Amino acid sequence: MKRTQSGMTLIGFIIVLAVVGVFIYMGMKVIPMYSEYFAVKQALKQMSQEAGISQQDPKRIKDNFFARLYVSYADNVKPSDVKLARKEAGYVMTVDYEVRRPLIANFDIVGHFNAEQVLSRTAGDD
Template sequence: MPDRKQQEGMGFLGWLFMLALLALLGLGVLRLFPLYVEYFSVKTSLEGLAKQSELHEMSHAEIRNILLRRLDINEVDRVSKENIDIAKTRNTLTVAVDYEVRTPFLGNIDLVVHFNRAIEVPAR
């Protein structure tokens, strides 16, 4: 018959350690959630831009300004014109948004997230 002392549950320190891990995980989720919500706004803005008519006839500056206006409407603050890359060929137009966000996590520890989204619009 096994000794009853060996089959006891988790002790106070074990529960304290588990609660600390859950608190860190929760803090990480709370810090990262707004960044991903903003990323989905960037994604939606790019998809809306792809549906814009006469996009191939516009200059790079016009496309960039339209996208920046869409991002401003969606309250995206972390994307600037330097993060937008536009490439035109005869058959396609590629618009890419590549940016990195650093958010404080705990003390002097930061969370860094890198987002990269691109769309290709075929010529009509």
């Protein structure tokens, strides 16, 4: 009886390990970008639920927003990325920013994020 061996060779195993390693490395670059984006969305959602937000001064609203981002360690959003427009009985806050992370040599990962939230909760809206 002749038995044949089956399985992965050492070279095949090293190639699979290299491919998995590249995907893990890319994930380490991309996941923080998305966690920051979710922190931005969470800060906008919290602000929309704040009583009397529509009566506040736009500068105070932006300061409040950046204070929430500071707690979340979100440092890629700049004041120039935040737009506040008056709409009906409140504001529409738009955060549009880009994150660029180096990947390998001269390759970068670029993430463009856009979040928008209506801020119209008044003191009587409970």
